[in-house]
Every structure is written in structure tokens, then in C-alpha cells.
Amino acid sequence: MIRNLICTFVGHIDHGKTSIQDYIRGTSVVKTESGAITQKISCSTVDVNAIKKICKDLIKKEIKIPGLIFLDTPGHASFINLRKRGGNLADIAVLVIDVNEGLKPQTIEAIEILRHYKTPFVIAANKIDLINGFRQNSKYVIENINSLNENYKKELENKIYSIVGKLSEMNLISERFDRIEDYTKQITIVPTSAKIGLGIPELLLVIIGLAQKYLEKELEIDTNKPGKGTILEIREEKGIGKILDCVLYDGHLKKEDVIVIGSLEEAIVSKVKGLFIKENKTVSVNEVRAASNVRVSVVETQQEIFPGMPFNVANKNLEKLKNEIQKEVEEVLIQVDKEGVIVKADSLGSLEALMSLLKEKNIKIRKASIGDISKKDIAEAGSEKEK
Numbered sequence: 001m002i003r004n005l006i007c008t009f010v011g012h013i014d015h016g017k018t019s020i021q022d023y024i025r026g027t028s029v030v031k032t033e034s035g036a037i038t039q040k041i042s043c044s045t046v047d048v049n050a051i052k053k054i055c056k057d058l059i060k061k062e063i064k065i066p067g068l069i070f071l072d073t074p075g076h077a078s079f080i081n082l083r084k085r086g087g088n089l090a091d092i093a094v095l096v097i098d099v100n101e102g103l104k105p106q107t108i109e110a111i112e113i114l115r116h117y118k119t120p121f122v123i124a125a126n127k128i129d130l131i132n133g134f135r136q137n138s139k140y141v142i143e144n145i146n147s148l149n150e151n152y153k154k155e156l157e158n159k160i161y162s163i164v165g166k167l168s169e170m171n172l173i174s175e176r177f178d179r180i181e182d183y184t185k186q187i188t189i190v191p192t193s194a195k196i197g198l199g200i201p202e203l204l205l206v207i208i209g210l211a212q213k214y215l216e217k218e219l220e221i222d223t224n225k226p227g228k229g230t231i232l233e234i235r236e237e238k239g240i241g242k243i244l245d246c247v248l249y250d251g252h253l254k255k256e257d258v259i260v261i262g263s264l265e266e267a268i269v270s271k272v273k274g275l276f277i278k279e280n281k282t283v284s285v286n287e288v289r290a291a292s293n294v295r296v297s298v299v300e301t302q303q304e305i306f307p308g309m310p311f312n313v314a315n316k317n318l319e320k321l322k323n324e325i326q327k328e329v330e331e332v333l334i335q336v337d338k339e340g341v342i343v344k345a346d347s348l349g350s351l352e353a354l355m356s357l358l359k360e361k362n363i364k365i366r367k368a369s370i371g372d373i374s375k376k377d378i379a380e381a382g383s384e385k386e387k
Contacts, residue, residue: 002064002219003291005211006089008071011096012104016126019194021070043293044070055201064212069293088117089230089249091215092207099125099159103166122188122206129193131155141191141199142178177206223289226313227253234305244296253313254287260321262309262329264370267322273297306370308347333368340364342381344373
């Protein structure tokens with residue numbers, strides 16, 4: 001069967017990542033967050049019926065995808081944490097750019113990370129309603145643009161082509177979605193206003209169209225096999241204990257399943273106590289199938305669990321799966337030299353990305369690990385400096 005499409009939103013602070021998702025979800029997350037900036041990873045599912053309700057008569061072909069999993073990011077860390085062996089879990093990304101500000105440092109960083117992981121992306125050129133002369137005369141974005149005065153159209157065109165020009169400097173070819181000639185060679189730009197929802201139906205249909213045409217093979221999965229996933233965050237909740245915020249990207253997961261989690265030393269073995277998914281409110285369920293964002297309550301373990309770590313259901317072949325999952329973690333940690341810097345990060349995904357960036361700059365790494373910096377780390381770094 002075809003699973004949900006995992007879609008992550010990246011871009012510079014305050015360019016409208018959360019606001020676009022709010023419009024689609026019909027929520028107002030951004031208003032409740034401190035300073036209107038995303039404070040933590042937000043993962044939510046939008047089913048196909050909600051998508052059809054937004055897109056309505058723009059839909060010309062059958063939507064085969066059951067829904068979208070949205071991942072909103074405070075920076076790039078959570079995108080990096082959405083990792084799996086050999087790449088990134090995100091099937092597609094939406095790069096949100098304030099059309100009035102253009103590419104900012106964080107935008108460029110996001111593009112580099114997307115390219116590193118070979119993640120396809122589309123661009124939402126947001127806040128077109130803030131350009132002087134804007135009025136909403138149509139629910140369709142191109143029809144609305146064409147209905148406005150020449151000054152507005154010229155100003156918007158200049159701003160979009162400023163983005164096109166900057167992307168060209170990065171050897172990326174892009175164009176407004178209604179002018180695209182080859183989706184395999186050009187990056188799609190959709191003008192949007194998250195405030196009033198203009199361009200959001202077109203953005204959704206571009207995402208779904210690209211996925212159904214070019215990613216269908218990757219979305220085909222067997223949900224009857226043992227589950228595989230990635231841990232995004234770990235939290236403690238009163239009366240429940242340790243909760244793992246996860247994305248299950250393959251197979252299925254149920255209560256009482258034994259799971260194996262990657263660790264710094266030996267793979268962690270635990271058991272699923274409870275599963276929680278968020279619909280209108282958080283509800284307890286007995287089973288989830290991929291692709292799903294799910295909160296997993298697990299039996300307490302002595303070893304610390306870190307974000308970005310992979311997990312597998314291991315009701316059978318426990319030792320084999322422990323070795324396999326630990327090998328995956330060690331593939332990241334083992335890439336070290338005899339001398340160089342000591343690298344520590346807060347998650348496996350962050351560590352992997354940081355090591356990759358340092359190696360690109362030919363900076364040698366002597367030790368790589370996850371967690372807080374300890375006195376031992378400082379002493380080791382000092383001894384390296386004295387050599």
C-alpha cells in the first residue's frame with residue numbers, strides 16, 4: 001500500500017513555516033508560541049479528506065496518497081534528526097521564503113542540507129499579501145495575481161526573479177509553478193499568503209503531484225511487517241514516564257512490542273507500554289501503521305535514549321536486530337581519525353551532519369559522541385591541544 005507522504009517545512013525564522021501549516025490544519029499554533037517562533041518539533045498528520053476540502057475544484061487527478069505528515073522545525077536540527085540509514089526520512093520538503101526578504105542565511109543553510117540529503121523540495125514564496133497594491137479578488141493565486149494592477153504584478157515578478165537569480169548562483173534552476181517546463185530539472189516556486197490561504201491549494205497539489213509522479217516507488221510499503229522508525233524527541237510526562245516522539249516510517253507497531261533502540265554503546269531493549277496519536281486530541285491506541293507520527297511510552301531503561309536514534313520492532317531475532325541497529329549507529333560514530341577535534345552533539349542526526357560539514361572542510365575528528373560536554377571531554381581536548 002501507499003503510505004503517508006512525510007513532508008518537512010524548512011526556512012528562515014518568521015518566514016511563515018508554521019503559518020502555512022496552520023492554515024492547512026485549521027489550527028493556530030503560531031499564536032500560542034513564545035514570540036511566534038517554533039519552540040520545539042511539531043509533527044502532525046493531515047488526511048486526504050482535509051486536502052480535498054482545501055483544494056476542491058483544483059483537483060484534476062486522483063489523489064492516491066492517504067495523507068501528509070508535516071514536520072515543522074525550529075531550525076534545521078529536527079530535519080537532521082529525521083534521519084534513516086543512507087539518507088533522510090523526509091520524502092519532500094517545503095522551503096518557505098518571505099518573498100519580501102528573499103534568501104536569508106538560514107534559507108541558504110536549509111538548501112545546503114536539503115542538497116546534502118538529496119531531498120526534493122518546492123518553494124513557497126510567502127507573504128505576497130504584504131506587497132503594496134494587493135487585494136484578494138480570486139481564490140486562485142495566479143488568477144488573483146493577474147487581476148491586480150501592473151505595479152503589483154511587476155513588484156511581485158521582481159521579487160520572485162530575485163529568488164530565481166539567487167538560486168541560480170547556487171546552480172539551482174527554478175521557476176514559478178505555472179511556467180515550469182520540466183519538473184525534474186526545475187524547482188517549483190508557488191506564491192502564497194499563509195494569512196489568507198492564497199496559493200496553499202496550489203502548493204498542496206504541487207507537493208502531491210510531484211510525489212505521485214516521482215516518489216510512488218518509495219511510498220509503497222508493507223505495513224504488516226515489524227515496524228521501523230526514528231526518535232525525534234524524548235520527554236517525561238507525569239503519570240506516564242518516558243515518552244518518545246517518533247516517526248514510524250515502515251511496518252507496524254503495537255502495544256507490548258519489544259523494541260530495539262540505537263545507543264552509544266550497546267543497543268537498548270525496551271517494551272512498548274502505550275501508543276498515543278493526536279487527532280483532535282491525544283488518544284491512546286493499540287496499534288499504528290506507517291507512516292505515522294506517534295508518541296511511544298516505553299518501559300524505563302538504565303541507558304539514556306537520544307534523539308535521532310533508530311528503533312526496530314524486535315519480537316523475533318532480538319540479537320540479530322540489536323547487532324544491526326548498533327552497526328547503523330556505529331557507522332556514524334566510527335568515522336574518526338587518530339587526531340583532531342572532539343565533536344559532541346545533542347542527537348545522532350546532528351552529529352552525522354556536523355561530522356559531514358567538518359570533513360567537507362578537511363577538519364579531522366578524533367572523537368565523536370552525543371550528550372552534554374563533560375570534564376573528561378575538556379581534559380581530552382586540552383591534551384590534544386598540548387601535542
